[in-house]
Amino acid sequence: MALSFSDIVEEARLSARALLDYGDHFFNPTIRLGVTGLSRAGKTVFITALIHGLTRGGRFPIFEPFATGRIARARLEPQPDDAVPRFDYENHVRTLIEERRWPNSTVDISELRLVIDYQRQNGADRTLTLDIVDYPGEWLLDLPLLNKSYEQWAHEGLALSRERPRARLAAHWHEHLATLNAESREDEQAALAAARLFTDYLRACRDERFAMSLLPPGRFLMPGNLAGSPALTFAPLEVPVDGSAPDGSLWAMMVRRYEAYKDVVVRPFFRDHFSRLDRQIVLVDALAAFNSGPEALHDLEAALAGILDCFRIGRSTLLSSLFRPRIDRILFAATKADHLHHSSHDRLEAVLRRTVAKAASRAEDTGAEIDVVALAAVRATREAQVQRGRDKLPSILGTPAPGETANGEAFDGKTEVATFPGDLPADPEELFKGDGAFRGLSSATTDKTDFRFLRFRPPQLEREGADEPALPHIRLDRALQFLIGDRLQ
Ligand SMILES: Nc1nc2c(ncn2[C@@H]2O[C@H](COP(=O)(O)OP(=O)(O)OP(=O)(O)O)[C@@H](O)[C@H]2O)c(=O)[nH]1
Numbered sequence: 001m002a003l004s005f006s007d008i009v010e011e012a013r014l015s016a017r018a019l020l021d022y023g024d025h026f027f028n029p030t031i032r033l034g035v036t037g038l039s040r041a042g043k044t045v046f047i048t049a050l051i052h053g054l055t056r057g058g059r060f061p062i063f064e065p066f067a068t069g070r071i072a073r074a075r076l077e078p079q080p081d082d083a084v085p086r087f088d089y090e091n092h093v094r095t096l097i098e099e100r101r102w103p104n105s106t107v108d109i110s111e112l113r114l115v116i117d118y119q120r121q122n123g124a125d126r127t128l129t130l131d132i133v134d135y136p137g138e139w140l141l142d143l144p145l146l147n148k149s150y151e152q153w154a155h156e157g158l159a160l161s162r163e164r165p166r167a168r169l170a171a172h173w174h175e176h177l178a179t180l181n182a183e184s185r186e187d188e189q190a191a192l193a194a195a196r197l198f199t200d201y202l203r204a205c206r207d208e209r210f211a212m213s214l215l216p217p218g219r220f221l222m223p224g225n226l227a228g229s230p231a232l233t234f235a236p237l238e239v240p241v242d243g244s245a246p247d248g249s250l251w252a253m254m255v256r257r258y259e260a261y262k263d264v265v266v267r268p269f270f271r272d273h274f275s276r277l278d279r280q281i282v283l284v285d286a287l288a289a290f291n292s293g294p295e296a297l298h299d300l301e302a303a304l305a306g307i308l309d310c311f312r313i314g315r316s317t318l319l320s321s322l323f324r325p326r327i328d329r330i331l332f333a334a335t336k337a338d339h340l341h342h343s344s345h346d347r348l349e350a351v352l353r354r355t356v357a358k359a360a361s362r363a364e365d366t367g368a369e370i371d372v373v374a375l376a377a378v379r380a381t382r383e384a385q386v387q388r389g390r391d392k393l394p395s396i397l398g399t400p401a402p403g404e405t406a407n408g409e410a411f412d413g414k415t416e417v418a419t420f421p422g423d424l425p426a427d428p429e430e431l432f433k434g435d436g437a438f439r440g441l442s443s444a445t446t447d448k449t450d451f452r453f454l455r456f457r458p459p460q461l462e463r464e465g466a467d468e469p470a471l472p473h474i475r476l477d478r479a480l481q482f483l484i485g486d487r488l489q
Pocket residue numbers: 037038039040041042043044045046102103104105106107136335336337338339375376377378379380455456
């Protein structure tokens with residue numbers, strides 16, 4: 001790949017940063033852990049539960065350094081990056097434990113530093129600094145744009161928007177597109193209308209439940225302080241993939257803005273955040289995808305392939321071999337596993353493993369060790385046997401959040417209900433093929449099935465003395481062991 005001048009400047013900046021970080025890490029062993037996932041995947045809850053568990057004594061039998069008592073203590077310290085918002089841990093914990101509500105949605109990147117004092121296996125005392133970075137998966141999915149020209153991006157985006165079921169959502173935008181001539185004079189009003197209709201289409205895709213999660217450019221749906229700027233006012237045009245835009249044309253205007261988007265949004269994210277990560281966990285709301293059917297599952301698969309591709313691109317983009325990104329472990333985690341009976345947790349992992357494996361075989365080598373886990377960072381349900389007719393059914397008990405409804409019944413946030421979690425098939429292939437393979441939650445006492453997206457309140461905790469009680473979880477310790485266990489040997 002030929003490097004342009006701006007690429008070379010970029011590489012010099014990256015190298016300087018890498019050297020600085022390297023010096024830092026040498027004296028003060030540090031892991032930068034990236035936590036990402038699409039909107040509502042469970043990032044905020046995961047980080048809150050992780051920090052609460054490490055600082056307040058969680059139950060982590062599979063996290064070896066913790067279970068064997070080698071971790072003396074873990075404490076919060078001021079974070080290293082002054083320009084990044086702090087992860088609002090204290091507030092999130094209060095919301096979860098005292099109000100028994102889930103924390104509000106977060107839209108920006110945030111960071112928190114945790115310092116862990118531990119004893120090495122050989123007895124020596126050491127300190128490991130864990131910097132946790134929460135960032136939207138939508139930003140990650142922008143990375144492939146770095147390797148794509150405007151024409152390539154427009155071509156791919158248009159092709160995708162003409163496939164079922166997207167075509168229906170793109171109808172208005174397509175109508176407008178048909179009135180545009182890419183080679184005509186540049187025209188701000190045409191660009192504004194195209195960008196608005198294109199953004200409406202992206203939003204409609206996102207809102208159709210889980211389906212269709214592959215949607216760069218990510219900032220179109222979370223513009224923040226760039227709202228209304230030219231860098232966010234462009235859209236695909238019908239242009240030849242290998243063509244070049246005539247001077248002064250609408251096409252040239254779109255190209256310029258697409259490149260501006262890369263300069264002001266994608267490159268800074270890559271340089272300041274992504275390229276500095278050591279470990280990465282990608283949270284996936286796989287159950288929502290199963291609930292939406294095979295189409296959503298194929299979409300999820302494509303999104304995971306896209307994500308793996310980002311890690312590969314992270315390795316090859318711009319970088320000399322000396323300063324390649326250093327992510328060496330990636331964990332894919334299916335969240336909210338407390339919506340399933342424990343007998344299905346391994347199956348959930350199997351489906352995710354199968355989905356990632358397919359994606360991994362298409363993406364080239366990411367150079368990182370990859371694993372999968374099914375977890376619930378905060379377990380909101382308990383298990384019970386419920387009598388139905390002559391049978392005893394393995395069920396889960398939880399308190400639906402106030403305002404949740406199912407089968408015409410509205411919940412007040414106080415009553416516990418028993419639901420019967422659908423079984424996942426033993427063979428993951430069935431989910432990809434068939435309809436009706438997974439039905440999600442249904443009522444345990446009747447055979448009504450409209451419980452699929454029921455949200456439970458966080459659990460009621462029993463206080464033991466003055467200590468803050470531990471939050472229950474599923475396999476959070478397994479995730480920790482993979483993500484940082486080896487650095488606490
Ligand atoms: N039952 C259960 N629900 C969970 C769990 N984690 C997350 N959720 C649900 O998923 C929702 C989203 O979780 P968040 O942690 O806010 O997700 P996020 O990825 O930070 O979302 P954004 O900030 O909007 O990008 C929560 O409001 C809960 O309803 C879990 O471990 N168990």
